[in-house]
Amino acid sequence: xxxxxxxxxxQLSSRLLRLALLWVIVLIASVxxxxxxxxxxxxxxxxxxRATDIRAELFQVGYDLTTGFAMSLSVDVxxxxxxxxxxxxxxxxxxxxxxxxxxxDERIDAIMGHIDEIWRQSVKPLLLKWNETHNITxxxxxxxxxxxxxxxxxxxxxxxxMDAEVNRNIVVLRFTQIALGGLSILSVIVVMWFLFASVLKxxxxxxAGIERLKAGDWKTRVHAEGTQEFSEISAGFNEMxxxxxxxxxNLENMxxxxxxxxxxxxxxxxxxxxxxxxxxxxxxxxxxxxxxxxRVLTLAGAPAVQVCFWNENRGVFESILQKGLGESVSxxxxxxxxxxxxxxxxSPYPIRAGMNRPGEAIESDFIQKVIYHIRYRQKNIGVxxxxxxxxxxxNRALDMLLENLGRHLGAAIENMRLAALxxxxxxxxxxxxxxQNLHDSIAQTLSFVNLQVQMLDGALKAKNQEQIxxxxxxxxxxxxECYDDVRELLLNFRTRVYKEELEELVKSxxxxxxxxxxxxxxxxxxxxxxxxxxxxxxxxxxxxxxALSNVRxxxxxxxxxxxIRNNENFEMTVMDDGVGIDPKVLNERxxxxxxLSIMRERAQKVNARIEIESDIxxxxxxxxxxxxxxx
Numbered sequence: 001x002x003x004x005x006x007x008x009x010x011q012l013s014s015r016l017l018r019l020a021l022l023w024v025i026v027l028i029a030s031v032x033x034x035x036x037x038x039x040x041x042x043x044x045x046x047x048x049x050r051a052t053d054i055r056a057e058l059f060q061v062g063y064d065l066t067t068g069f070a071m072s073l074s075v076d077v078x079x080x081x082x083x084x085x086x087x088x089x090x091x092x093x094x095x096x097x098x099x100x101x102x103x104x105d106e107r108i109d110a111i112m113g114h115i116d117e118i119w120r121q122s123v124k125p126l127l128l129k130w131n132e133t134h135n136i137t138x139x140x141x142x143x144x145x146x147x148x149x150x151x152x153x154x155x156x157x158x159x160x161x162m163d164a165e166v167n168r169n170i171v172v173l174r175f176t177q178i179a180l181g182g183l184s185i186l187s188v189i190v191v192m193w194f195l196f197a198s199v200l201k202x203x204x205x206x207x208a209g210i211e212r213l214k215a216g217d218w219k220t221r222v223h224a225e226g227t228q229e230f231s232e233i234s235a236g237f238n239e240m241x242x243x244x245x246x247x248x249x250n251l252e253n254m255x256x257x258x259x260x261x262x263x264x265x266x267x268x269x270x271x272x273x274x275x276x277x278x279x280x281x282x283x284x285x286x287x288x289x290x291x292x293x294x295r296v297l298t299l300a301g302a303p304a305v306q307v308c309f310w311n312e313n314r315g316v317f318e319s320i321l322q323k324g325l326g327e328s329v330s331x332x333x334x335x336x337x338x339x340x341x342x343x344x345x346x347s348p349y350p351i352r353a354g355m356n357r358p359g360e361a362i363e364s365d366f367i368q369k370v371i372y373h374i375r376y377r378q379k380n381i382g383v384x385x386x387x388x389x390x391x392x393x394x395n396r397a398l399d400m401l402l403e404n405l406g407r408h409l410g411a412a413i414e415n416m417r418l419a420a421l422x423x424x425x426x427x428x429x430x431x432x433x434x435x436q437n438l439h440d441s442i443a444q445t446l447s448f449v450n451l452q453v454q455m456l457d458g459a460l461k462a463k464n465q466e467q468i469x470x471x472x473x474x475x476x477x478x479x480x481e482c483y484d485d486v487r488e489l490l491l492n493f494r495t496r497v498y499k500e501e502l503e504e505l506v507k508s509x510x511x512x513x514x515x516x517x518x519x520x521x522x523x524x525x526x527x528x529x530x531x532x533x534x535x536x537x538x539x540x541x542x543x544x545x546x547a548l549s550n551v552r553x554x555x556x557x558x559x560x561x562x563x564i565r566n567n568e569n570f571e572m573t574v575m576d577d578g579v580g581i582d583p584k585v586l587n588e589r590x591x592x593x594x595x596l597s598i599m600r601e602r603a604q605k606v607n608a609r610i611e612i613e614s615d616i617x618x619x620x621x622x623x624x625x626x627x628x629x630x631x
Contacts (some may be wrong), residue, residue: 005148018196021240023100026183027180027409033176034173037176038173041166041170044162044165044166047162048159048166052086053087054084054594055152056085057080057084057617058080058123058148058152060080061077061080061087061127061148065145077131078128084260088169107161112284113153114154115151115158118147118154122143122144123148123151126144126147130144136607166483172467187479194483198227198230203230205234206222206233206237207231208222209222209241218243218245219241247370249500261518264397268297268397271299272401275291275295279292279408279409280412285413285416285502286321288413289307290321292382292384292405292409293305293321293323294323296384296386296402296405297324299302299398299402300402302388303366303387304323304366305384305385305457306322306323306384306387307319307320307322307382307383307470308382308385309383310381310589312383317341319332320382330386333383339615339622340353346577349403350399350402351370352371353371354368354369355371365388365389366387366389367388368387368391369385369388370388370392371385371402372384372402372405373385373403373407376410376413378408379410381413382412384406384409404582408417427604429601442485446478449475449482452474452475453475455467455471456471456472484516484552489517500537501564502526502527502566504563506523506544507523508546509541510523510548510560513548513552513560516552517551519552519558519559520559522562523562523564523566524561524563525564526560527565527566528546528566529548529567529568529569530567532626532631535605536606536631539606540606540624542605543572543599543602543610546595546598546599547574547599547622549595551576551620554578555579555580555619556578557576557577559576559577561573561576562575563572569624569627570625571625572623573610573622573623574621574622575620575621577619578619578620580612580617580618580620581615581616581620586612596610598625599622603624606630607627608625608630609625610623610624611625
């Protein structure tokens with residue numbers, strides 16, 4: 001069955017509409033015709049009633065004339081004349097006249113003319129004369145009775161014609177009713193036949209086709225072409241059956257294809273996950289590139305690969321690793337022309353190219369190379385090139401996987417570079433802190449010792465024993481202070497924070513401080529908040545050591561109070577009872593004082609802040625505040 005035949009078939013809806021419209025038209029016409037016949041019979045009955053009224057009036061007049069009551073009238077002659085005139089006018093010319101129900105022909109015209117003529121010329125004048133004189137001669141009586149007989153005869157003919165018309169209408173009405181009943185029965189038969197031929201039969205054909213299809217007969221086809229709707233359904237059913245037949249026939253091949261496709265995708269995902277996990281671990285650049293190239297060669301089935309990084313300073317590619325390449329193509333990356341490099345960088349897809357370039361004789365058995373990108377976000381880090389001895393067709397899934405591997409390699413390389421930069425930055429920062437500590441402690445002490453040595457040299461030349469003894473004493477004190485500073489620095493830089501609790505670390509620092517300075521310390525800890533991270537604990541200990549170092553060097557204190565409160569915010573307060581600092585001097589030294597700068601830098605590393613309060617002879621308070629937003 002073709003689509004054209006389905007379109008040319010009549011529509012079920014149009015058939016139903018035409019059938020219903022035809023039935024409604026016939027029904028309405030039959031009802032209207034029946035009503036018309038009934039109305040005609042009503043009018044005919046009314047006309048016959050008027051004829052009967054005329055005859056009754058005339059019969060009463062004739063009765064009076066024949067029974068001898070002519071001298072004393074028992075009827076109203078004037079009223080009879082008027083009523084007969086009105087009845088004849090309505091019967092001939094009125095709305096309910098004879099011509100409304102009967103066709104105008106010669107018989108009707110003759111009868112109605114005779115009735116009108118006899119009445120108006122023969123009967124009516126004599127009756128009016130009789131009514132005026134109240135006396136009638138025997139001749140007039142005889143003439144009136146004779147004319148009344150003639151008038152009654154014409155009225156009889158008139159009534160007979162009306163009776164015939166009524167009988168004809170009754171017969172027509174009966175046949176119309178019979179025809180309407182027969183039409184109803186015929187309509188039911190036609191509707192039943194139409195439903196069977198246009199609906200039930202196609203449905204049964206479709207049902208039978210579905211049952212055969214359920215039984216596994218994939219060659220089943222149906223041809224339910226009764227209407228356009230069922231033709232389209234039949235075409236759709238046949239198309240579905242053909243598709244099922246094709247699917248069933250080729251199911252094994254499709255399963256094999258899907259299995260192979262899933263196996264390939266699984267292999268790709270395994271490679272991608274394996275490489276991602278490998279790159280996430282710590283490896284050297286050589287180990288990372290070796291593993292990457294081995295996986296790529298296995299995945300792509302290529303005999304050779306070359307990994308090249310882009311050198312922005314020189315504007316060329318540099319070969320970092322190559323496998324399976326001879327000397328003739330070992331510098332393939334370095335020889336890429338500038339126009340081709342721009343094409344590589346601008347393309348989001350791998351580039352396929354032949355190995356033979358015009359004007360060059362390359363002794364190689366490779367005929368094709370495919371260049372994939374090594375990128376991190378939008379930054380071009382380099383490329384890796386796969387070489388083939390047989391020209392490869394495009395494989396979008398493999399190309400996408402290799403491009404993703406290149407992006408993962410680019411991210412790993414960039415992360416390695418960033419880690420190296422972070423390490424260098426950390427070393428530089430620690431060296432800067434070490435230099436600041438050396439400058440703030442040992443350098444100043446050595447400068448003081450150098451000054452004392454010069455003064456001692458002058459005292460020796462002047463042989464001033466008092467100055468010599470004082471100089472030696474000052475030099476000994478300076479050397480001892482320098483020794484203490486060196487020892488403190490060594491202890492500070494050996495400090496490592498692993499899994500020790502903060503309270504244990506603080507107590508260890510305070511015990512060491514007491515042993516070195518003989519200054520009494522008091523510790524108060526309120527620990528209800530979350531634990532600090534290792535980095536946060538490390539910076540807190542460094543800041544505490546720096547604060548205690550400043551106490552040892554400058555405060556001349558007897559007691560140090562350390563108060564730690566770990567709630568939503570973390571707060572550590574270090575208070576001493578030393579000589580204090582002038583607030584004006586403190587404000588001037590906030591940016592230049594090495595110890596204060598070191599504490600602020602360490603606090604900024606953990607999103608904390610340092611607050612210092614001091615006054616002359618009132619001691620100094622150093623407060624470290626780590627808000628909950630920075631934890």
